[in-house]
Amino acid sequence: MNNSQTLKVPEALAQVTLERDGHRCRHSGDTENIAVYYIDPSKITARDELSNLITLSERMYQAAQVAVNDQSSVETRCGIILAGGRGTRLAPLTCFANKHELPVGGVPMIFRPLFTLRSMGIRDVLVTLDRENAPDRFFAMLGDGSEFGMSITYRVQQGAGGIAAALALAKQFVNGRESYVILGDNIFDENEFADWKHPNWWEELRRGDGACVFVKQVPNPRDYGIVEQHEGAFQVNRIIEKPENPPTNLAVVGLYIYPPSVFNIVHTLKPSGRNELEITDVNNYFGSKGSLTSREVKGFWGDAGGGIDLFFRVNEHMIRSR
Numbered sequence: 001m002n003n004s005q006t007l008k009v010p011e012a013l014a015q016v017t018l019e020r021d022g023h024r025c026r027h028s029g030d031t032e033n034i035a036v037y038y039i040d041p042s043k044i045t046a047r048d049e050l051s052n053l054i055t056l057s058e059r060m061y062q063a064a065q066v067a068v069n070d071q072s073s074v075e076t077r078c079g080i081i082l083a084g085g086r087g088t089r090l091a092p093l094t095c096f097a098n099k100h101e102l103p104v105g106g107v108p109m110i111f112r113p114l115f116t117l118r119s120m121g122i123r124d125v126l127v128t129l130d131r132e133n134a135p136d137r138f139f140a141m142l143g144d145g146s147e148f149g150m151s152i153t154y155r156v157q158q159g160a161g162g163i164a165a166a167l168a169l170a171k172q173f174v175n176g177r178e179s180y181v182i183l184g185d186n187i188f189d190e191n192e193f194a195d196w197k198h199p200n201w202w203e204e205l206r207r208g209d210g211a212c213v214f215v216k217q218v219p220n221p222r223d224y225g226i227v228e229q230h231e232g233a234f235q236v237n238r239i240i241e242k243p244e245n246p247p248t249n250l251a252v253v254g255l256y257i258y259p260p261s262v263f264n265i266v267h268t269l270k271p272s273g274r275n276e277l278e279i280t281d282v283n284n285y286f287g288s289k290g291s292l293t294s295r296e297v298k299g300f301w302g303d304a305g306g307g308i309d310l311f312f313r314v315n316e317h318m319i320r321s322r
Helices: 046-073 109-117 135-142 163-168 264-265 279-288 308-321
Strands: 006-008 016-022 024-028 035-036 077-082 124-130 151-158 177-185 186-188 209-216 225-229 236-241 251-257 292-296 302-304
Touching: 077 109, 077 163, 109 177, 109 186, 124 135, 135 151, 163 264, 163 279, 186 251, 209 279, 236 279, 236 292, 251 279, 251 302, 264 279, 279 292, 302 308
Parallel strands: 077 124, 077 177, 124 151, 209 292
Antiparallel strands: 006 035, 016 024, 024 035, 177 251, 186 302, 209 251, 225 236, 225 251
């Protein structure tokens, strides 16, 4: 049996594949038709044949639409992985290796934030490094990103200047797009952002030319940067670092979304007491303008660079979930 049916789609990508119940839907070879092929006809009966074909066609159309939407979003969004730092809290593991090379759930740590951005629909990514991070080893691990269906660019930070200073390196790369920024040692469940990949998923949260921080409920809020916001509301008033009396138990994790105007803010920052440009100051600027929102992470989050105990706890979770 070699049944097929074609379906008009608007300029679908060159190849999209969806498999279900032993059947494959794939692009038929031109930009206007989708063909649905049965590759295991023994799994369906004659009575179900037509209904299955229609269902598969509908699913293939949806898959093609997702692919088209993903492609169009490339022009408006980009990803930034901040992978600097010496990893001193992971010593002695980092005495002879960069922390982002250490395995997390069976793959180098740096792969995890890359997968997170990809699951959000991001395909164009900048990785910021410092000179001590052995950039050649990063190139060997990630290459140009093509094997992940992505494009990866690298920038080297001269000296330690803080997260916001590393973000400033991305201005030319961002080039007017929204930037999804993630710290290289922050680990999330792979399916956490599966339904957030389209560019309008957080329109309901946006406040003008606003930013978004991701937060997670923690049992020890005094150890984190904690958001102050109205109960049940998305709008964040400010972020308080390690508060004595935490207003909430929602800790800011290392994942943010910024508008292009973020670079105007970064260039006005003054170094903190640590002689660094702090990302909290960036976020609090948006908060002071009423344009900072939050999105709660429901699944797992771990700071794999936060210390040996945290590193092994993150590894244990990722191995079990795999």
